[in-house]
Amino acid sequence: MSLYIDADACPVKEECVRVADRLGVRVLIVCNGGIRPSDHPLVETVFVTEGPDEADKWIAERAGKGDVVVTSDIPLAAKCVAAGARVVKPNGETLTEANIGNALATRDLMADLRAADPFRQGGGRAFTKQDRSRFLDALDRLMRAAAR
Template sequence: MTGTPQAIEIFVDADACPVKAEIYRVAERHGIKVFVVTNSFLMVPNDPLIERVIVGSGFDAADDWIAERARRGAVVITADVPLAHRCVSAGADVIGPTGKPFTEASIGMALATRNLMEDLRAMGDVTGGPKPFSARDRSAFLSALDLAVVRLKRAGFPSGAP
């Protein structure tokens, strides 16, 4: 890498994200820009560090917008496994809302599991949904996001704060 690395940025796949408030807190503490990406209007805090991005209603429009900007030094928050795969491949740190990181080592299994579950649902097998989001998930997410930001800062990526 030549020159100064780009500032750390957080990209949020926002439509079904249960941890937006936690993301805003971590971003404020570290002075990091957050892009809240959605297909429709969504309330975000009135803060210069937080930018709402409303994309078109096309299939995967939000995913495409995020994936095009994913890079080393970016943190992507999503539960969408195909989007996570695209972002991990681009070098971004990717964290699910439960705090589970998607990594090069884990993304293949996550994709395979997702595809299997999709096939089972298509055949009519009852597979149940995800378990309810818990306080423990929220806490694990906060810890994982803070750890990712600290790791990136230690690797030389600036926070973007003056």
């Protein structure tokens, strides 16, 4: 089992390492750059070439059954779920075969709405302590389930 982190905009990298360390699981932090490599023996920082979705492609090619992926990227999550990996978003929401189709449809709808109104302001809500707590609980449960 490995824990893959789509790291470029991930607010929970440290939490991932803490949970993985407790369970003795290898961590792959995948990014385009700008992240300081960890000296933790279970952590490998993977720098992919610059370009759109290069980190996503790298993770999607490798994550599979028994692995856990941390990402907010819904298309990447869909590929990982299809490959048998368990997926959790940084807010603690798990993505599964049962809900990934709905998540993709919602993402596409929101993209269409943003495209239709170029003056639309705002974005998602702020990342909270409750999100971090939900994430830690969800990641711990997923990693323990994947280890069985």
